[in-house]
Amino acid sequence: EAQVTQNPRYLITVTGKKLTVTCSQNMNHEYMSWYRQDPGLGLRQIYYSMNVEVTDKGDVPEGYKVSRKEKRNFPLILESPSPNQTSLYFCASSSGLQRSSYNSPLHFGNGTRLTVT
Amino acid sequence: AQSVTQPDIHITVSEGASLELRCNYSYGATPYLFWYVQSPGQGLQLLLKYFSGDTLVQGIKGFEAEFKRSQSSFNLRKPSVHWSDAAEYFCAVGAPSGANNLFFGTGTRLTVIP
Numbered sequence: 307e308a309q310v311t312q313n314p315r316y317l318i319t320v321t322g323k324k325l326t327v328t329c330s331q332n333m334n335h336e337y338m339s340w341y342r343q344d345p346g347l348g349l350r351q352i353y354y355s356m357n358v359e360v361t362d363k364g365d366v367p368e369g370y371k372v373s374r375k376e377k378r379n380f381p382l383i384l385e386s387p388s389p390n391q392t393s394l395y396f397c398a399s400s401s402g403l404q405r406s407s408y409n410s411p412l413h414f415g416n417g418t419r420l421t422v423t
Numbered sequence: 424a425q426s427v428t429q430p431d432i433h434i435t436v437s438e439g440a441s442l443e444l445r446c447n448y449s450y451g452a453t454p455y456l457f458w459y460v461q462s463p464g465q466g467l468q469l470l471l472k473y474f475s476g477d478t479l480v481q482g483i484k485g486f487e488a489e490f491k492r493s494q495s496s497f498n499l500r501k502p503s504v505h506w507s508d509a510a511e512y513f514c515a516v517g518a519p520s521g522a523n524n525l526f527f528g529t530g531t532r533l534t535v536i537p
Binding site: 350365412413 | 432
């Protein structure tokens with residue numbers, strides 16, 4: 307089954323304790339992206355990656371890191387989490403930005419709810 | 424810069440009634456437009472999209488949307504709502520140069536009452 311898998315689904319941590327949220331897709335997609343969802347703000351893009359070893363900042367990258375060492379994985383790293391990073395995080399992937407893939411929708415994971423105390 | 428406005432935070436409709444969710448966008452050229460639906464505890468699922476051509480687009484689950492350039496709108500409609508349509512709906516805009524870098528609206532939560 308084609309899917310984007312995020313882990314964990316729920317995470318409670320304390321300020322300053324490094325954490326990683328994993329994201330893996332099994333569709334051989336080139337494009338992957340991280341969003342955070344906050345009430346009243348919708349989804350805001352954190353980082354995206356157009357291919358292996360190619361990453362770029364989205365709208366709200368501060369306090370986050372990503373890496374894309376393999377095509378299927380795109381982990382989100384919070385080196386020193388703070389309470390304002392408490393949010394619902396979504397990973398998404400699609401087959402890319404080329405014109406031929408414009409009909410390819412974003413596939414979303416089921417989300418990771420992070421609480422930083 | 425692109426932006427998307429969904430003026431209705433929460434809408435309640437009766438089952439069987441018609442539905443229209445509003446979306447206005449701001450973009451210098453004709454954007455790529457999307458509607459996504461998020462069921463509780465789930466990720467987002469694409470309902471429909473508009474890239475070019477016919478301004479009335481059909482999507483899954485009986486939804487349709489109409490692109491109106493003059494009003495910068497891309498409203499989502501359904502003639503008869505089912506209880507299973509209760510969810511949060513997001514309008515999104517993408518630049519043609521990077522359609523998968525989407526800017527999302529703040530969402531409209533739909534409640535369906537029997």
